[in-house]
Amino acid sequence: MSERQNQYNIGLDKTPANYVPLSPLSFLARSAAVYPNHVSAVYEGRSFTWRETHERCKRFASWLGGKGIGVGDTVAAMLPNIPAMNEVHFAVPMTGAVLNALNIRLDAPSIAFQLDHGGARIILVDPEFSTVITDALAQMKGPKPFVVDVDDAAFKGGKRIGEIEYEAAVAQGDPDFAAIPPKDEWDAIALSYTSGTTGNPKGVVTHHRGAYLNAVSNILAGQLGQHPVYLWTLPMFHCNGWCFPWTIAAA
Template sequence: MRAHYEAAPQTPANFVPLSPISFLERAASVYAPLPATSYQGITRSWAQVGARVAAVTAALRARGIGLGDTVSVLSPNRPEMFELHYAVPMAGAVLNAINTRLEAETVAYILDHSDSRMVFADASLAPLLREAFAINDKVLPVVDIADPAGPGFGEADYEAMAAGPPAAWALPADEWQALALNYTSGTSGRPKGVIYHHRGAYLMALGTVAGWALPAHPTYLSVVPMFHCNGWNHPWAMAIVGAHLVFARDMSPAGLLATMTEFGVTHLGAAPVILQMLCESPAAPPDGFSPPIKAFTAGAPPPPAVLEKAAKLGLEVMQVYGLTETYGHISQCLWQAPWSDLPISQQAEKQALQGVAFPMVEPIRVVDRATGLDVPADGVTQGEIGIRANTVMKGYYKDPEATAEAFKGGWFWSGDAAVLHPDGYVQIRDRLKDVIISGGENVSSVEVEAVLYRHPAIKAAAVVARAHARWGEVPCAFVELREDKAVTEAEIIGFCRSHLAGFKTPKSVIFADLPKTSTGKVQKFILRNIARDLGPLDA
């Protein structure tokens, strides 16, 4: 006789929607007196942070913000940004943290495309927001985040909201409910809106605690911008372990190093370029940090030379890999004991691998898309990384066609070409898309090319990555000039800078006829080889 397990009921007693909101409710009680955030000389306990979040939630609801409404935030990392990672979703709304390094035109596009209802903005970014409003010819309600409180240009002040009466703690009715909206860097033109749900964020946070082996009460320096995959979901993970989150207004290498020393930082996340800047800073302690600081790094594969320097500085680096569409990291380079016997240079090469799946991710495939078969684990045969996990996006906002394409065959296709080593570790070899990762920021070659084509002297243009000593790689422009037209490299770079964010602006320009196929398509692989042979830029 077959057992009838399916008859067991699902009730509020045995099924609760998964949401990272629950992590803060617990932290505010369990870790009540312990420090939660420190910034600009102000330290708040977990109980205080919990009360502030509940008050901001109530204020949002009082303003008519509720289920499915988009609330945008334009702010550097600071406690208010951290608190909004809980307050906005607890109100039932969707958090849209906007990249503060973008130009006004793209900010305007995101505000419009996301259907944003209101904006929380750091006072220092008021000029950027005003320009974006002017482009859209639409002014949204603004809440100021300022040091100290006011003056700003918004209709309300964050501190006043945080001092108000609290809302009752509440989880979403459905864990599949949208939690956050993160925009890609527009790798194929306009940026896409990536939807995260409560369930995914909850599991990503738990998986990070397990995969990074986070201890109780770490002191975490908030470096990863919270507009990047919601700070790689670290704001939610840190509540689980009752961390002390430290925020630095001075994000220069010297400023970060001083903060690391002052607070006894034990953990941080940062792009490889930040690690390199820390290692090369004159302010770096000559004997390094002891005990070592555990560092999470992602964005572009870190050069082994940088990892060698990081080890000397006392940074114990874990390389991870992921995408905006996967809530951030989905694989990690777990250290293997035998690697400790290798020379430092070889250890660094091992550390640069993208590694194996995180605990919350199903096995990662490297697939020959032509055959649909996994590539052999020979470290040579390239395929595309396919991912299946509860931490894969809900989909692209208002773009069902792109969503269907990304999920073809029941896998999320990364667009990254990789090999699989005999030990099961994945290593990225190239990018299938023409993405340039500069200082941890994704740059769309298509977007830069579109600007170049606006220049009256340019007949044709193509943009590829060129190695850079500091930023890892930067845009390199290849241009064909129109007949009887003359323009200098400096003039073209200046033209681009007037239309693009600084990190998107080409740092070198090569004047040449573009190699094309018989159908007129630019052969970018030839341009990449030329850029590689030119060697890295120093400045």
């Protein structure tokens, strides 16, 4: 027996006017458009607005695109909770690529495995972690990623091991870069790894839909309200900071 014709399947097809895949990239674009002058982040005497954060993300995304980064590529980050770590949660997926936020507490062999396994093509490194990343790069079996240094005003020491510093890359990018939205909500946005206590680290992939829904759920569960001031304590490498980089942009 054939199914009865469903009237709601007639003339109500998906179109760009009524449907787009869910993605947390929309949170940043909205906040920059609706609340451009509200503070987005404060760190070590530096303050950014949502307009500035949006532009910086587009600039870095543009620079990544110029380095050949695109859909399906992996960009790793060995960074503490600094503005750049927040920004790459948007800039990397703006290119269609996937962010691999590395656990800053792991040793070189574990990091080397993740860089090989995830296929990182670029890695952002805070000077604080230059030694462990140098060791990890030396232990990699596959192609080594291009290294971008991210100077941290709160850390004295370490050294630059990359070919360009983050602010220089941002300055070179196009502020009018058009973000590449996911074609499907199931497209990957982030790659994380377990700490590998029982063997090699295990990879976990987050998709755009999951990041979007979890970010919104955080607002409800935390009763954040509008324009919350959020003190970062959870490391952003930990499950993408429980999606809070995207949560705060949404709220």
